[in-house]
Amino acid sequence: MNPIDPRIHQALDGEIARGNLPADLRRAVERLDAAAELLAAAAPAAGLESRVMAGIRRPLPSRARRLVRWLSTPQTVMVRIRPAWSLALAAAVTLLALVPLGDRWGGPMLGEHEGIAQFVGRFPGARSVHVVGSFNDWRTGTIALEGPDHDGVWRGALVLPAGTYEYMFVVDGERWIPDHLAEREVADNFGRENSIVIVRAVRR
């Protein structure tokens, strides 16, 4: 199955305005919209798996609703409670964020095409946590995260040329663990999934 233009997904996910799409992509988006409307208007179809319909009918559990609401207001959670969930949200945001480190912050001097990748993970009881990935040829033991703090959280940051990188965490030198907070993931050649970090150049 050939992948479709990523802008179609972005438009359907509300990340970009549909009006900015070229006409052919807009038609594709409208086709999928129409298909979804047809499905919504139809009676529950016999061909649909019971699991699907069960999933649709299943009400959002109240606990889940609270979690969703909780996650939608990260700043409150992070300041007042600091549970693991708030760390998850913070990491997901910072991974893709432009980090405006400059002279004012005393941060590293970044080249025009460089950015910062931040890594955060909670590994209670871990003795060491390293990050390995396409940025260091998957060599273990070369990039250590700092930690743990009192919540068992390990952190690290890398200055990297702008680009997309695959990575995993290595806990105690032997357990390879994907980053559950990563925005994206991709299947590797070993039956697992690597995490993806996108590093964007810091604008100067």
Add this chain to the structure above:
Amino acid sequence: MERALAQLSPEKREAFVLKHVEGLSYQEMAAVTGERIPTLKMRVHRAREALLHVLEDHA
């Protein structure tokens, strides 16, 4: 359209229906299914791709 949906794996079908028929956000889908958001996004994307190819073939 139903035939096209039937060709999808149950997981992708579920993801597409929850996203586009039920109009749930990825966070809500994660709460309902217990799956992780990147996994759900990947399933929705694959489902869209499959459906679009079928729809274009019959356009």
